[in-house]
Amino acid sequence: MLVTYxxxxxxxxxxxxxxxxxxLATCRIIGAKVSTAGRATGHSSAIPAWRRRTEERIAKARALIGRLICFRSGNNRPRIVRTVRMAFAGTNVSLSQPDITQKLTERIDDLKQRIAAWGNRIRRYTERSTRFNQKRLFQSDQKRLYESLERPMVxxxxxxxxxxxxxxxxxxxxxxxxxHSEGPWTEVVASECAGITPMDPVIITPDDVAEAVxxxxxxxxxxxxxxxxxWxxxxxxxxxxxxxxxxxxxxxxxxxxxxxxxxTHLGS
Structure with missing residues (x-):
């Protein structure tokens, strides 16, 4: 069928x-997932789902730490109190007990340790992904690899x-x-190139296309x-x-x- 078309x-x-x-027809026949929305302008995200979830947890934990610190400093606004109560939900901690300051400090330290653990997981993944991409780039294009290593991060x-x-x-x-005003050097170059034999016509063959592909x-x-x-x-x-x-x-x-x-996308 393809030959006929x-x-x-x-x-x-x-x-x-x-x-x-x-x-597209081949992908549909074998059941492969295809997104035609990116045919012209789309760009798929390379961030895995688990990393996005982890970053959301880190953001929520940092926000909770901020609320706990505000309450420990004496901020008793209803929104702050409601958030602190939700943070201690399911525990025997009461906001009116004498050692509430210690409990708040322990809770803040626990959240900081979780944030550090989540951040280390993302860092290990990033380092491993960077090493993998560098190895693959070394096999395909060593020049680009060395340029990326020498280029300063901006x-x-x-x-x-x-x-x-x-x-x-x-x-x-x-x-x-x-x-543009052409200088006298253009006449010199033209006279020097007058005796150059033109190159033979370029003939593109199917073998040339196959080799390029x-x-x-x-x-x-x-x-x-x-x-x-x-394809x-x-x-x-x-x-x-x-x-x-x-x-x-x-x-x-x-x-x-x-x-x-x-x-064209303007970079920073």
Whole structure:
């Protein structure tokens, strides 16, 4: 079926849609979970559920510690008292007993120990995940690994940039026409390059496509089309069609917007 559809494809955009549909159909047949919402702009969260639950527990424990400290300092507002009573629910502790200050201190220390234990669990997971990612990156791209190790960690502590100011800044750089005056060196370069023999025409073959796909990581983040390299490796019948259509795009010196459009996220 895929061969029939690919033979009728007129350009790279149609071929991409056909391959995405084939990948989606395959996932549905084998029962794999697929989210098409992220095909254009979605980004799935890589934070595991247990970590989110643990971080919520830490936040609640810290809030409770703050309420207990306020009550121990003499703050008897109804909301504070209600929270303290809930903290000692199921125990024989009464807020009017003489040693309530000691009980509050013990409860605060217990919560601090729990927070430390939860934080250590998250820290161990983060360190283990970092080591795993570094080992995998070392096998696939050592240059990127060394760059990430040498690059200093920068954390934004200042206020976030204003959206209007950011748009105005980049619009002033890219929206205004600029007239460039070529210097005399361009004539020198042109005269020196006049005797260079032009390179032979590039011929893209199915083997070239297969080799390029073979070296690509299976599940690397896809582009706007949402199609991973895994499917280009599995659907080998598309290599000849892609080679022909890429050759046509090269000869026409034009690529569809699918290959020239992306989403940029401003970093801190």
């Amino acid at each position: 690919l033979e009728a494809s007129r350009d790279l955009c149609e071929t991409d849609s056909i391959l995405f549909g084939a990948a 954390s934004g502590t200042g206020p976030a940039p204003n959206q209007a100011d950011t748009v105005a800044f980049w619009r002033g750089l890219w929206s205004e026409p600029v007239n 073979r070296r690509a990581p299976n599940w690397k983040s896809p582009g706007l089309d949402g199609l991973h390299h895994y 280009l490796k599995g659907f080998m019948v598309c290599h000849s069609v892609l080679a022909r259509q890429f050759q046509e795009a090269l000869n026409q010196k034009s690529l569809p917007s699918l290959f020239t459009t992306g989403i």
